[in-house]
Amino acid sequence: MTVTISEDLKAESKNLNFYYGALHSLKNVNLPIARRRVTALIGPSGCGKTTFLRCFNRMHDLYPHNRYEGEIIIYPEKLNIISPSVDPIEIRMQISMVFQKPNPFPKSIYENVAYGLRVRGVKKKGLIDEAVEKSLRGSALWDEVKDRLNNSAFDLSGGQQQRLCIARALATDPRILLFDEPTSALDPTATSKIEELIIELKNEVTIIIVTHNMQQAARVSDYTAFMYLGEIIEFDKTDKIFTAPSNKLTEEYITGRFG
Amino acid sequence: MKDIKKRIAFNKFKDYSFRVLGLLSTFVGLALLFALIADLFMEGAPRISYKFFASFPSRFPEEAGILSAWVGTLLIMLVTAFAAIPLGVAAGIYLEEYAKKNWLTDIIEINIANLAGVPSIIYGLLALGMFVYFFKFGESVLTGGLALALLILPMVIMATREAIRAIPNSIREASYALGATKWQTVWWHIIPYSTGGILTGIIIGLSRAIGETAPIITVGALTFIAFLPTPPVSSDFPFISFKWLFDPFTVMPIQIFNWVSRPQQEFHVNAAAAGIVLLCMTLLMNAAAIYIRYRFRKKIKW
CATH class of the missing domain: 1.20.5 (Single alpha-helices involved in coiled-coils or other helix-helix interfaces)
Incomplete structure (x- = not known):
């Protein structure tokens, strides 16, 4: 299905197909990503939502036998980011990712956030200090850690670690922020903090979030895509999807009849 | 019931x-x-006394000491470490992080595991042919050190790979997702987080090498040496000399063997004393390995 929305687009996938070796796991995926909005990808396990998300920063290039077909265009430059002639590193520098389980580096809190800048060759301590503070404020962690920036990131709680990972992803001013089930390993309190943060962050950055939790999608996202067996079954404004889905399968999934 | x-x-x-x-x-x-x-x-x-450590071997058992032997062992270990560590660690990192996983890397992996089990005398023969006859390094500290480096190379490679494998993949993905290259990931993450395991492997390798006799005899270490190699630092220009690399040498196990094979009982006492020293050297190295492993485990828990 092709869908159009009446907003500024940040990215758009066009007839995207993805293969793990012989396994055809994304089938003709078309999806617009609105600028500075949260787009949620929902669907049962194995439907390809994480696979789709990982196309956006070319994570699949890290492993052999993976193959993309079609296009993911980013705007305004209309660059096809999955084209083989585009360096995946160039894409990852602009599109950050927050993973399912908090995965801070076993380094200090400061170094975790500074890493993206170090990768980019930033050496000036002043610049790094500034970015670290800004990102930690951005991820609502600054007040909790400002006095212990040199402590190990492993001393933080799970929720704090995940917010640290968000700060790490923010430090390099990404154009799109990808969240892969960011709260699935966290307790409800930590989860609601992350959700508030996502709503806050969309004022500055375009967000795509994969979630297993439909309430979460309903709470944080502006648009929702329901995926099933590697295809987008339905895409619409979140309100519409959760109140009046037009597809039977979507309705069955969101009412909990399968998945 | x-x-x-x-x-x-x-x-x-x-x-x-x-x-x-x-x-x-x-x-x-x-x-x-x-x-x-x-x-x-x-x-x-x-x-065991100060004099025992400070004397050269002698015809008179009560005057004989292990000076040339322990200095030789120390220098050999130095050469072994300098040769085996960079080669082994680099190979281990390459195989884990860079090499594609296919039948060729499988064969390499099996062969490295097999190499670790090759009898040490075979390494001695290899070193004799390669370093003594082909490269003409002579029957020197360099040859001995390189022979032992070959011997422990598979152990260092395997220890490096094990240590790297213990790092969860999520850490690599976190690094790549920020736009890091392979080398940046290796340099900032893989090496620091696997240092504990790698060091432990290296020390265990070295503590095996320190007791090896066969390959050292094969490359022509002398059994009786009453002089020390050229000192590496001197008061004359250029102050640093690498001539010691090409000097003849002996090591602890050879000294022990030499003393045991003599008929006089007094020499057997010397052998026992030297045996204690060698045993302590090995135990110290193993203790260091255990301590390092403990330190790093405490610092990084996955």
């Missing part, structure tokens, strides 16, 4: 029998080792 009780009693008897058998087996091993060490200490300990 009575039958079942009988059955249980019989089963328990078997259980108990194995307990006794196992305890005895453990005890035999431990007791023998303990007796060996005790015997070594009783015979050799009185001979």
Whole structure:
């Protein structure tokens, strides 16, 4: 299905197909990503939502036998980011990712956030200090850690670690922020903090979030895509999807009849 | 009911029998080792003194010492470490992080595991052919050190790979997702987080190398040396000299072998004393390995 929305687009996938070796796991995926909005990808396990998300920063290039077909265009430059002639590193520098389980580096809190800048060759301590503070404020962690920036990131709680990972992803001013089930390993309190943060962050950055939790999608996202067996079954404004889905399968999934 | 009780009693008897058998087996091993060490200490300990460390070998047992032997062992270990560590760690990192996983890397992996089990004398023969005859390094510290480096290279490679494998993939993905290259990921993450495991492997390798005799004899270490290699630092320009690399040498195990093979009882005492020193060197290295592993485990828990 092709869908159009009446907003500024940040990215758009066009007839995207993805293969793990012989396994055809994304089938003709078309999806617009609105600028500075949260787009949620929902669907049962194995439907390809994480696979789709990982196309956006070319994570699949890290492993052999993976193959993309079609296009993911980013705007305004209309660059096809999955084209083989585009360096995946160039894409990852602009599109950050927050993973399912908090995965801070076993380094200090400061170094975790500074890493993206170090990768980019930033050496000036002043610049790094500034970015670290800004990102930690951005991820609502600054007040909790400002006095212990040199402590190990492993001393933080799970929720704090995940917010640290968000700060790490923010430090390099990404154009799109990808969240892969960011709260699935966290307790409800930590989860609601992350959700508030996502709503806050969309004022500055375009967000795509994969979630297993439909309430979460309903709470944080502006648009929702329901995926099933590697295809987008339905895409619409979140309100519409959760109140009046037009597809039977979507309705069955969101009412909990399968998945 | 009575039958079942009988059955249980019989089963328990078997259980108990194995307990006794196992305890005895453990005890035999431990007791023998303990007796060996005790015997070594009783015979050799009185001979250990400052003079023993500071004297060259001699025709007179009471004047003979292990100066050239321990200096030789130290220098050989230095060469071995300098050669085996960069090569082994680089190879391990390459195989884990860079090499594509295919049949070729599988074959390489199996062969490295096999190389670790090759008898040490074979490495001696290889070193004799390559370093002594082909590269003309002579029967020198350099040749001996390189021979032992070859011997422990597979161990260093395997330890490096094990240590790297313990790093969760999520850490690599976190690094790549920020736009890091392979080398940046290796330099900032893979090497620092695997240092503990790598160091432990290196030290265990070196502590095996320190006791090796066969490859060292094969490349032509001397059994009687009454001089030290050229000092590496001197007061004259250019102050640093690498001539010691090409000097002849002896090492602890060879010195021990030399003394044991003499008929006089007094020399056997010297051998026991040198044995204690060698044993302590090995134990110290193993203790260092355990300490390093403990330190790093405490710092990084996945």
